[in-house]
Amino acid sequence: MHARKDSLPASILASIRSRKKRLDAAYTEARPRSAGTLIASYNVHKCIGTDRRFDPERTSRVIHEIGADVIALQEADTRFGERTGILDLGRLERETGLIAVPVAGMAKAHGWHGNVVLFKKGLVHDVHQVKLPGLEPRGALVAEIELEKGGVLRIIAAHFGLLRHSRAQQARMLVELINDRHEMPTILLGDLNEWRLGDRSSLNTFQSAFGPLPPAVPSFPAGLPLLALDRIIANRKGIISEVEAHDTPLARIASDHLPIKALIDLEPVGG
Secondary structure, eight states, X not given: OHHHHTOHHHHHHHHHHTHHHHHHTXXXXXXXXXXXXXXXXXXXXXXXXXXXXXXXXXHHHHHXXXXXXXXXXXSOBOOSSSOOBOSOXXXXXXXXXXXXOOOTTOSSOSSBTTBEEEESSEEEEEEEEEEEOSSSOXXXXXXXXXXXTSOEEEEEEEEOOSSHHHHHHHHHHHHHHHHHSOOOOEEEEEXXXXXXXXXXXXXXXXXXXXXXXXXXXXXXXXXXXXXXXXXXXXXXXXXXXXOEEOOOHHHHHHOSSOOEEEEEOOGGGOO
């Protein structure tokens, strides 16, 4: 049974079987969110939807729909030339209460290599911009946030490369970074671009720092998610609830990725 759960063909078959159920719910509203601190990750695909329309307003509506307390965005800046942010962060703050974790030296960009961390009602204690190894320009944003609801949380928001060798290097670098820092509840989230499951996954390196990885949740492509490219991983058992895709009519068209989300609970960490 365990082998089937970690099997890519089994995961794809499960997504295909659930397609009718998803289409039947195509016009339903998003479910009301549960109580607690909600964390999410969303590759916004530079605000270009599956209909090939550039529509930052639509992307913002999906973010509003998710209702997260902390959310990591990928591809939230233009990629070539001088990086420039493509979302209206001021309006997003007014409508959702989310504000961006500040990054140094980025005059026009929202984040670091397209990675943005937004949070509401808390304090930022520390921010690091990490340049990840590999052939493509990739990065991770590390922020320590004190949540108004209680507890300090380290967020590592990352976007890994398309090449397996690069992803393995990037995973090793982040593990070293985690091991070099003082103990703190840590959540790694983002588009890690790994479609392989089981022993072939380049993400297995994370098990030394995070323990067994949670079940992969398909999030790509948005219209019929087959591959679990996006991940939320915690370094301590019991911090995050079951990860799920934010699968709504708007999310299915606003980007080629569905957002993923999970509730977090820092209470078990205290002692």
